[in-house]
């Protein structure tokens with residue numbers, strides 16, 4: 001990873017839900033404008049780890065951390081959280097559009113950020129919907145409810161909503177697990193296009209998906225302690241053809257997990 | 258593990274098929290040379306016909322490999338194993354072709370007796386067969402040490418080839434009428450030399466399957482290399 005710019009970094013990062021240590025001593029560097037996949041068995045702390053980067057875990061009572069989380073040389077816990085969340089967008093497993101029009105869904109973030117001019121908002125909506133590869137399908141009826149779209153379209157609407165505030169980083173937590181194979185491939189194609197401009201961190205349970213879309217892969221694992229630990233980080237190609245750690249090998253070949 | 262019992266069984270069966278193919282090829286090598294040595298035309302023809310069975314086996318393995326890739330989407334060592342089996346099946350098919358070629362040479366030489374009793378050529382065949390046998394053993398045992406040691410024996414095959422070459426050249430020089438048969442016999446020896454080279458490729462697959470590294474195992478500075 002020598003020549004690459006590092007966008008996000010954790011240093012000896014541990015995360016606790018009250019007395020329960022969900023993640024232990026994670027040190028990892030996430031390269032800019034690349035797709036980094038996070039894989040690992042259920043409950044190993046993938047979502048917890050992902051939610052670190054936009055400080056969503058802060059909202060959970062009793063949650064605390066150890067170590068450092070850095071975004072471009074800045075400690076994210078020293079940053080203004082609103083600013084951080086603007087720069088770090090998130091897409092969830094189940095598409096969750098607001099019960100509003102397509103236009104309102106996409107323009108919501110910019111409006112919260114104080115943009116009122118209708119033409120400016122229209123430009124942002126179009127750019128974001130194009131960015132999410134949804135524009136052609138919805139351009140004739142932007143007043144339609146976001147909930148009236150198909151699951152795959154709803155997920156792309158959520159991606160458009162994330163793009164609208166011009167983030168640097170997009171976190172995706174199993175973004176395609178509720179979609180059919182075609183809608184899934186569309187999202188994967190979109191991820192490939194988005195990485196030209198964004199740093200993407202994606203959690204997925206689908207090994208083939210991780211192998212297809214990501215440049216780097218992080219394998220998390222947990223034992224009886226239920227505390228998540230990072231086992232292996234490396235180029236995706238290497239992780240899926242020749243992982244260095246036996247636990248990674250066993251997981252991706254379905255020997256446990 | 259329970260979760261992948263069926264998959265592990267499928268991988269086992271695939272490798273069993275490959276071993277079955279390898280033993281067909283081993284027999285073909287030995288038999289082809291033996292039929293030449295005994296000038297048994299009928300036997301040579303049977304060996305040539307049996308090459309179809311070897312080719313069919315190769316197709317069956319390829320189909321199974323594709324089916325496994327489609328159904329299982331193999332990763333990591335599974336992926337390397339499956340890719341290697343396909344590659345090895347290809348090498349075996351080519352070794353089978355060399356055996357067939359030797360059987361054909363027996364027919365081409367026709368009714369005339371051999372210039373001399375064959376000694377080094379059967380020795381080459383036995384050497385190549387033994388290398389192949391152990392190369393397959395190394396693969397199924399994932400024994401990289403064995404896989405690395407076998408290609409070194411390729412020198413012995415090269416030296417035998419060298420000896421055959423020199424001997425045949427003297428026959429040609431002593432009587433130009435010997436040229437045609439000497440040429441055929443040289444081809445037979447050449448086929449065996451190539452067969453041993455392909456065993457080296459198989460050994461490389463064993464290293465790859467175990468370590469994930471693609472490396473060349475052939476030793477360039479052979480003591481007696483005519484090529």
Ligand SMILES: Nc1ncnc2c1ncn2[C@@H]1O[C@H](COP(=O)(O)OP(=O)(O)OP(=O)(O)O)[C@@H](O)[C@H]1O
Pocket residue numbers: 017020022040041042043044045046047048049060226
């Ligand atoms: N809000 C919470 N309060 C307390 N414990 C939590 C909370 N959220 C998650 N956990 C625990 O933290 C651990 C990691 O959970 P997390 O959701 O990050 O796992 P995951 O790897 O995303 O799993 P999955 O693949 O099932 O989505 C689990 O043991 C979980 O029970």
Ligand SMILES: [Mg+2]
Pocket residue numbers: 046047048173203
């Ligand atoms: Mg999760």
